[in-house]
Amino acid sequence: MDTFLQQIPKAELHIHIEGSLEPETMFALAKRNGIELAYKSVQEVRDAYNFQNLQSFLDLYYAGMSVLQTQQDFYDLTWAYLQKAAAENVRHTEIFFDPQAHTSRGIEFATVHTGIHQALQDAKEKLGISAYLILCFLRHLSAESAMATLEQALPYKDTIVAVGLDSSEMGNPPSKFQRVFDRAREAGFYTVAHAGEEGPPEYIWEAIKLLNVSRIDHGVRCVEDTQLVKYLIEQQIPLTVCPLSNIKLCVFDALEKHNIKQLLHMGLCVTVNSDDPAYFGGYVAENLQQTQQALGLSQQDIYQMMKNSFQATFLNPEEKQARIAELDHFMAISVG
Ligand code: ADE
Numbered sequence: 001m002d003t004f005l006q007q008i009p010k011a012e013l014h015i016h017i018e019g020s021l022e023p024e025t026m027f028a029l030a031k032r033n034g035i036e037l038a039y040k041s042v043q044e045v046r047d048a049y050n051f052q053n054l055q056s057f058l059d060l061y062y063a064g065m066s067v068l069q070t071q072q073d074f075y076d077l078t079w080a081y082l083q084k085a086a087a088e089n090v091r092h093t094e095i096f097f098d099p100q101a102h103t104s105r106g107i108e109f110a111t112v113h114t115g116i117h118q119a120l121q122d123a124k125e126k127l128g129i130s131a132y133l134i135l136c137f138l139r140h141l142s143a144e145s146a147m148a149t150l151e152q153a154l155p156y157k158d159t160i161v162a163v164g165l166d167s168s169e170m171g172n173p174p175s176k177f178q179r180v181f182d183r184a185r186e187a188g189f190y191t192v193a194h195a196g197e198e199g200p201p202e203y204i205w206e207a208i209k210l211l212n213v214s215r216i217d218h219g220v221r222c223v224e225d226t227q228l229v230k231y232l233i234e235q236q237i238p239l240t241v242c243p244l245s246n247i248k249l250c251v252f253d254a255l256e257k258h259n260i261k262q263l264l265h266m267g268l269c270v271t272v273n274s275d276d277p278a279y280f281g282g283y284v285a286e287n288l289q290q291t292q293q294a295l296g297l298s299q300q301d302i303y304q305m306m307k308n309s310f311q312a313t314f315l316n317p318e319e320k321q322a323r324i325a326e327l328d329h330f331m332a333i334s335v336g
């Protein structure tokens with residue numbers, strides 16, 4: 001089973017590139033940029049990763065990314081993630097980045113974007129992995145700040161497939177960003193949003209009805225609303241579920257209590273993703289391995305979730321079909 005989970009072709013749809021900043025890289029970049037960290041060692045950093053909720057994680061996440069200063073830093077960060085992803089047979093990935101977390105520190109939008117984008121281009125050529133970019137607005141900041149960020153992104157439209165919504169969910173409902181998302185869709189971006197991670201089912205409804213999202217990021221609290229569950233099944237709106245993240249941020253008490261298997265068996269379009277792998281204890285294969293063990297997922301369950309991921313990508317229909325054919329071929333030779 002472990003080899004099967006390592007090798008099965010994957011798509012990853014919920015990964016914050018800043019959340020792939022490993023403590024070792026944090027120290028290396030701090031040194032390179034002459035930045036003083038609040039920690040003395042890599043071990044001290046790892047020991048600090050003990051979160052009570054989303055906000056306690058976000059505080060360290062935003063502090064950690066202060067080491068990212070130059071285009072090269074953003075390139076190195078992204079390249080390191082893509083190498084790990086390729087090693088786990090991630091065939092396609094759609095990567096979030098948080099420009100406001102950098103522009104608010106005086107880093108130019110172009111510095112962030114160019115560094116990340118260059119790594120994505122190199123990955124296509126050298127690793128054979130395709131990657132799209134999703135610009136996330138920080139929902140704890142104002143709608144005006146999000147709108148200004150959208151304006152900054154317009155010259156890069158061809159290299160950013162969608163906009164999303166992340167950061168502190170409670171008290172920052174999707175409705176706060178309705179106008180920004182209207183404008184983004186007019187400009188030709190797809191939309192996604194974090195909803196129902198800590199927030200209530202109403203936030204998922206708002207993301208669907210007001211922001212017209214193609215996918216819900218997390219969405220695990222949908223089970224509290226039977227009408228919503230019915231709607232998600234009927235419309236096959238994908239949920240990008242992140243099991244290890246949900247445990248680290250205390251959304252569920254233990255992986256054994258996670259509802260991903262229940263959602264899958266009810267017929268929702270669920271996918272498995274890593275969220276912030278450097279902070280939550282593993283990349284996508286590790287998420288699959290631990291979840292499979294804890295919940296006793298079958299190879300058929302895993303296959304269905306991988307197929308859902310490819311279906312849920314922003315790839316065009318031909319590209320989707322080609323990746324699913326590759327997945328089916330893998331199943332035929334490894335399971336029979
Ligand atoms: N930013 C990075 N990871 C996040 C998460 N899990 N929820 C909301 N915002 C985030």
Ligand code: ZN
Nearest residue numbers: 016166194275
């Ligand atoms: Zn996330």
